[in-house]
Amino acid sequence: MSYSNFIIELLTNEVRPAIGCTEPVAIALCTAYGTELLGEEPKKITVFTSKSIYKNGMDVGIPGTKKTGLDVAAALGAALKDSSKGLELLGDVTDEKREMADKYLQEYSITVDIADTDRAVYIEALLESEHHHSRALILDRHDHLVELSLDGKDLPLVKKVSDTGSISKEEKEKFYHIKLQEIAEVIEGIPAEKLYFLLEGLEMNKKTAALGINERYGLGVGFNMQKNIDEGLVAQDLANLAFVLTAAASDVRMSGERVSVMSSSGSGNNGLTAILPLAALQDIRPLDDDALVRALAISHTITSYVKHYIGRLSNLCGCSIAAAIGSGSAIAWVLGGKGAIAGTVNNIIANQAGVICDGAKPGCALKLGTAAMTAVQAALLSIKGTVIEDPNGLADPCAEKSIENLATLSSNGMSNVDRTIIDIMQNRGNQ
Numbered sequence: 001m002s003y004s005n006f007i008i009e010l011l012t013n014e015v016r017p018a019i020g021c022t023e024p025v026a027i028a029l030c031t032a033y034g035t036e037l038l039g040e041e042p043k044k045i046t047v048f049t050s051k052s053i054y055k056n057g058m059d060v061g062i063p064g065t066k067k068t069g070l071d072v073a074a075a076l077g078a079a080l081k082d083s084s085k086g087l088e089l090l091g092d093v094t095d096e097k098r099e100m101a102d103k104y105l106q107e108y109s110i111t112v113d114i115a116d117t118d119r120a121v122y123i124e125a126l127l128e129s130e131h132h133h134s135r136a137l138i139l140d141r142h143d144h145l146v147e148l149s150l151d152g153k154d155l156p157l158v159k160k161v162s163d164t165g166s167i168s169k170e171e172k173e174k175f176y177h178i179k180l181q182e183i184a185e186v187i188e189g190i191p192a193e194k195l196y197f198l199l200e201g202l203e204m205n206k207k208t209a210a211l212g213i214n215e216r217y218g219l220g221v222g223f224n225m226q227k228n229i230d231e232g233l234v235a236q237d238l239a240n241l242a243f244v245l246t247a248a249a250s251d252v253r254m255s256g257e258r259v260s261v262m263s264s265s266g267s268g269n270n271g272l273t274a275i276l277p278l279a280a281l282q283d284i285r286p287l288d289d290d291a292l293v294r295a296l297a298i299s300h301t302i303t304s305y306v307k308h309y310i311g312r313l314s315n316l317c318g319c320s321i322a323a324a325i326g327s328g329s330a331i332a333w334v335l336g337g338k339g340a341i342a343g344t345v346n347n348i349i350a351n352q353a354g355v356i357c358d359g360a361k362p363g364c365a366l367k368l369g370t371a372a373m374t375a376v377q378a379a380l381l382s383i384k385g386t387v388i389e390d391p392n393g394l395a396d397p398c399a400e401k402s403i404e405n406l407a408t409l410s411s412n413g414m415s416n417v418d419r420t421i422i423d424i425m426q427n428r429g430n431q
Helices: 003-014 022-038 051-057 070-080 083-092 095-107 169-175 180-189 198-214 221-230 238-254 268-284 289-310 319-336 338-352 364-384 399-413 417-426
Strands: 017-019 044-049 109-114 122-128 133-139 145-150 260-262
Touching: 003 169, 003 180, 003 289, 017 022, 017 083, 022 044, 022 051, 022 070, 022 083, 022 122, 022 133, 022 145, 044 051, 044 070, 051 070, 051 109, 051 417, 070 083, 070 095, 070 109, 070 122, 180 289, 180 319, 180 338, 198 221, 198 238, 198 260, 198 268, 198 289, 221 238, 221 364, 238 268, 238 364, 260 268, 268 289, 268 319, 268 364, 289 319, 289 399, 319 338, 319 364, 338 364, 338 399
Parallel strands: 044 109
Antiparallel strands: 017 260, 044 122, 122 133, 133 145
C-alpha cells in the first residue's frame, strides 16, 4: 500500500462523526449491542471498562439528559438498543427512551466498574434478562465490536459499526516511523478531490462552535472569550479566534448537547482541536478548497501520528498534545511550508508536554482553547525562526524523537496517573 492510499484509508477510518463524549457513548453502544441480543428488558447490567474509559466518562454531560454518570450511559444504551447509529447513538434520546433509562436505573441493577486490563479502550457489557444473558466486548477503538455472545454461545459479528480497514500492522509501523515532513509531501501529492470529504467535518465543528459563541453552555469559555473580544479587551487575531471557536465547541459538547461533531483518532475533542484552528485561519486568511482540505488532512494525520505514540487514550491530554500538534503543523504548512512543521511540533512539546488528562468535563473547554491558541502561536513562531535547536527537556532537535519522548513519559513516567486521578474523583465527596 502506498503512503497516499494509507493516509486516505486512515482518514476514512479515523475522522468520524460522534454525538457526545466518546467514552460514555461507547459504553451506551456496548450495552445497546447486548440488549439487542436479549430481545427483552435487561434486569441487570454490569459493565467493565479500562481506566481511561472510566476516567474520561465520569464527569461529562450525557446527551439527551441533564445528567452525568457512566451508569446513565449504560442505561440509555440499553433503552435505545440500536447499535446501527454507532457513535451517534445518543442523538436519538426521546422522552420515552429517557424515561425507560430512568426506570432501569431505579428498578434494576446497573453497575460500571474498572476492568483488570492495560488496554486503553476496553468495554465489556454483561446483561441479564428474565430468560437470557448476553455479552458484548469493544476493544481498541470506541466502536470496534470484537465479541458478541448470547447464553454463552459466541455469535458471528454480522453487524459491526467499525472496521479497522485493510491496513496491516506492518504497514502501520512503517508509516509511523517516517518523517513528519514526508507526511506533508505525500498529502501534497494526493488529488484534492479525494480529500474533499474532510470539509464535512469542518462545517460540522464550525456549526457546534457557533452554538457555543451565541449562547452560554457549560462554563461558557468560548462565549465569554468572545465577549472579551467584543468589548475590546483582547484582539480578534488568529490565536484568539482559534481559542474562541475551539473552546465554544467544547462548551457545547462537554455539557451534553445532542450535536454531532467530527472526531479525530477516536476523540471528539481531538476533532475540535484538529479542525477549528484551521477554521480560524480560513476566516482570517481564506484558503481555496484544495489547500484547505490538504491542511485538514495534515492535521488529522499528524494527530494520528502522535496518538500512535502516546496512546489512543492517554494520561497525557490528547488535545493539548496530539491535536494541537496536528493543527499547528497544518497552520505551519499553510503559512510557512512543510519545513516549518518540525519546529512547530517541538515548540508545542516544549510548551505543553506535561498536560495531564483528568477526564472529559466542562473544564475541557479551557484546555482546548489553550491547545488551539498554542498551536497557532507555535506555528507562527516556527515560521519566524523560533525553534528548538538543542536538547530542551523532552524536546529534541529531531521532532520525531520528541514525539517518541512523549511516549516514554506517558508509558514509563506516568503509569499510575489514571488510577490516582480516578481515586481523587471517586473520593471527592469524602473530603
